Amino acid sequence: MTRRLISSGSTFEERIGYSRAVVVGDWVFVSGTTGFDYATGSISESLIEQTEQCLKNIEAALRQADSSLKDVVRVTYVLPNGSEFEQCWPVLRKYFGEVRPAAMMISAGLADPRMKIEIEVTALKRS
Numbered sequence: 001m002t003r004r005l006i007s008s009g010s011t012f013e014e015r016i017g018y019s020r021a022v023v024v025g026d027w028v029f030v031s032g033t034t035g036f037d038y039a040t041g042s043i044s045e046s047l048i049e050q051t052e053q054c055l056k057n058i059e060a061a062l063r064q065a066d067s068s069l070k071d072v073v074r075v076t077y078v079l080p081n082g083s084e085f086e087q088c089w090p091v092l093r094k095y096f097g098e099v100r101p102a103a104m105m106i107s108a109g110l111a112d113p114r115m116k117i118e119i120e121v122t123a124l125k126r127s
Contacts, residue, residue: 021061028065032118047116051091054119072101074122082107
């Protein structure tokens with residue numbers, strides 16, 4: 001089975017030793033993705049804007065893997081402050097309202113205190 005690595009160009013991938021996404025067979029595994037804008041290297045202070053940027057970053061990785069957000073079957077949300085999760089719901093509904101993947105939210109610390117959310121997904125490649 002072939003294994004294809006997808007990079008976002010983030011310096012963290014090389015420094016830590018991981019890929020933005022890995023494609024194996026019909027599956028796409030997207031690493032935990034934060035709200036950094038990779039083009040500018042910046043991150044918003046807003047949880048809502050970070051959530052939107054996370055999903056844009058994931059969408060770009062899925063596109064490179066011949067997949068899309070519509071193909072997501074599992075999603076994990078990680079927030080340092082779990083009580084803020086409800087603020088994300090309108091953005092999550094916008095992207096996943098029709099797809100309705102299996103989901104889980106975890107409250108845990110993230111690597112950088114500026115990060116307010118990290119999102120990981122598993123998707124199928126388009127057939």
